[in-house]
Amino acid sequence: MQPSTAFDLVRNAMKNGRVPHAYCLVGDPRGDALALASRIAALLLCEKGGDVAPCGVCDACRRVARGVHPDVLSIGPEKKSRVIGIEAMRETFLPWASEKSFAGGWKVGMVLFADRINASAANAFLKTLEEPPAETLFLLLAPSVDPMLPTVVSRCQKIDLSRGRMPPAEPWRSLVGGILAAHSCESGLRVAATAARLHALFARIADEAEAEVSEELAAQEAADPTAWSPPDRDERGAMVSVKAKERRQAIFQAIQEWYRDLLAAASAAEAGAERPTRSSLCFPEHRDEIVRRAAKIPVRYAMRFVDAAGKLQEKIEDRNLPDQHVFLEAFSYLR
Ligand SMILES: [Zn+2]
Structure with missing residues (x-):
C-alpha cells in the first residue's frame, strides 16, 4: 500500500x-x-x-x-x-x-x-x-x-507498506538514479535537462524494443522458413509496444523508489534517528546525496513527492500525455 x-x-x-x-x-x-x-x-x-x-x-x-x-x-x-x-x-x-x-x-x-x-x-x-x-x-x-x-x-x-517494493530492473535503476542524483528544480534549465534525459531513456527503450522484435521475428523465420509468415504492421506494432511498456515500467518504478529513499532519509532526519542503512535503500550508491537533500525536505513534502512520482505512470501510459511534458511539469517541483 x-x-x-x-x-x-x-x-x-x-x-x-x-x-x-x-x-x-x-x-x-x-x-x-x-x-x-x-x-x-x-x-x-x-x-x-x-x-x-x-x-x-x-x-x-x-x-x-x-x-x-x-x-x-x-x-x-x-x-x-x-x-x-x-x-x-x-x-x-x-x-x-x-x-x-x-x-x-x-x-x-x-x-x-x-x-x-x-x-x-x-x-x-x-x-x-x-x-x-x-x-x-x-x-x-x-x-x-x-x-x-x-x-x-x-x-x-x-x-x-512493504508490499510491491521490488528493485527496478537494471540498467534502468542505475540510469534513473544517475539522472535524479543530478536533478535540481532550482532552475528551469536543470528541470528541462532532467526531463530531456528521462525522455532520452524512453527513446532508447523504443529502439531496443524495436530491435528485439526484429531479432525474434528473424529467429522465428530461421527456425521454420516455410511455415513462417511475417506479422502485419499492427501486429508488429503491438509486439513492440508490449516490450517497450515493460521497460518503461522499470523507469516509473525507479523514479518512485528514489523518492521513497528520500522519504526514508527525511523521516530519519526529522526523528533525529540514524541515517538509513545502505541495504534499506534502493539507491545505496547515492545515499550521501539522498541524505543531504532529505535534510532540507520536510517529511510531509517527501510523502507528496512519492505520491507525485507514482502518478507519472498513469499520466503517460493511461492518459497518453507526452512523456517529456509530464516530466517537465513534475520535476519543476520534485526536489
Ligand atoms: Zn497542526
Whole structure:
C-alpha cells in the first residue's frame, strides 16, 4: 500500500469515528513506517483539526514532527539486548498508556520494531490491547509481522507498506538514479535537462524494443522458413509496444523508489534517528546525496513527492500525455 493511501484510510476512519485501537504498520520503522506513524499522530493531535489536519505548522504538529509531543510516546529496542523487554513495557509504556493525555485529547503510543518485543513484554502489552484505554492509539511498527505474537497482530489493523517494493530492473535503476542524483528544480534549465534525459531513456527503450522484435521475428523465420509468415504492421506494432511498456515500467518504478529513499532519509532526519542503512535503500550508491537533500525536505513534502512520482505512470501510459511534458511539469517541483 502507498503511504498516502494508508494515510487516507486512517483519515477516513477518524472522520467516521472508527479509529481502531491499534495499527500495525508493516514497513521500515526508521523510514516509511515511521513517516506514516508520525503523520497519523499529527492528524490526531493537530490543533487545527478537521480537513486541514495535520497542518504542519501548529505547535502540536511541530512537536510531533520533532518527537517531543507529550501525548506521543515511542519505545524501541534497547541498544544492548536489541529487544523490547518487560521493563520498558511495564515501567514506561503501559503506565503512560493508562494515564490521561496532557492536551485532553488523543494520545499515541508507538512501538518501533514491534517485531522485537520479547514474549513477556508482549503478554503484558496484550492485556492493554484487549482492554484499550479510551482515545489512545497504538502504532506498532515492524519490517515484518512474522516474528510477532499472532495474538498481538490479530488485535491490530494491519497496514502493509512493504508490499510491491521490488528493485527496478537494471540498467534502468542505475540510469534513473544517475539522472535524479543530478536533478535540481532550482532552475528551469536543470528541470528541462532532467526531463530531456528521462525522455532520452524512453527513446532508447523504443529502439531496443524495436530491435528485439526484429531479432525474434528473424529467429522465428530461421527456425521454420516455410511455415513462417511475417506479422502485419499492427501486429508488429503491438509486439513492440508490449516490450517497450515493460521497460518503461522499470523507469516509473525507479523514479518512485528514489523518492521513497528520500522519504526514508527525511523521516530519519526529522526523528533525529540514524541515517538509513545502505541495504534499506534502493539507491545505496547515492545515499550521501539522498541524505543531504532529505535534510532540507520536510517529511510531509517527501510523502507528496512519492505520491507525485507514482502518478507519472498513469499520466503517460493511461492518459497518453507526452512523456517529456509530464516530466517537465513534475520535476519543476520534485526536489
Ligand atoms: Zn497542526
